Amino acid sequence: MSDDKLNDQDPAHHEGDETEEMTEEGSPVEPESASSETDLIDRELEIFQDLQRLQADFVNYRARVERDRGAERQAAIAEAIRAFLPALDDLTRAQQHGDLQDSTPMAAIATKLRNAGDKFGLVSFGAKGDKFDPELHDALVQTPNPSVSQAEIADVIELGYRIGERMLRPAKVAVFVPAE
Secondary structure, rough: OOHHHHHHHHHOOOOOHHHHHHHHOOOOOOOOOOHHHHHOOOHHHHHHHHHHHHHHHHHHHHHHHHHHHHHHEEEEEEHHHHHHHHHHHHHHHHHHOOOOOOOOOOHHHHHHHHHHHHHOOOEEEOOOOOEOOOOOOEEEEEEEEOOOOOOOOEEEEEEEEEOOOOEEEOOEEEEEOOOO
């Protein structure tokens, strides 16, 4: 046999074999195999999971921004109303002393101010006879009283105010404490 015939039959000798050159690694005509399909599916799954994480991050960001916007709005409302509390105190004192007569211009102004506070959820607290709560009340005066078994508000000097759960100002009160 000639050398040419031996080379054609030798499986180790593949010079010039076009099909072998096409399947070599890095060849532009590489046939797709099961492993490359699996890699492609894994890559698509990874991209899909990244997109889901990005979408969840965006939804969380948007919710956080809306929550912060609401909190900032409430803080701004609280500060604006806090500036009007001394005027409300004066109107309350005038009403208690009989200086604020019904159907007068000042009574109309007092009503409008109170209605504006109600619109934003302004609530006053601290009434004579209520149980004293140091979280809600500032005790300016303490008077021993044998008829009370627990600290009780004897008189309200200034009402306390809150909007929702946010306290704008504690009530300033005189307190009866149990006599020892």
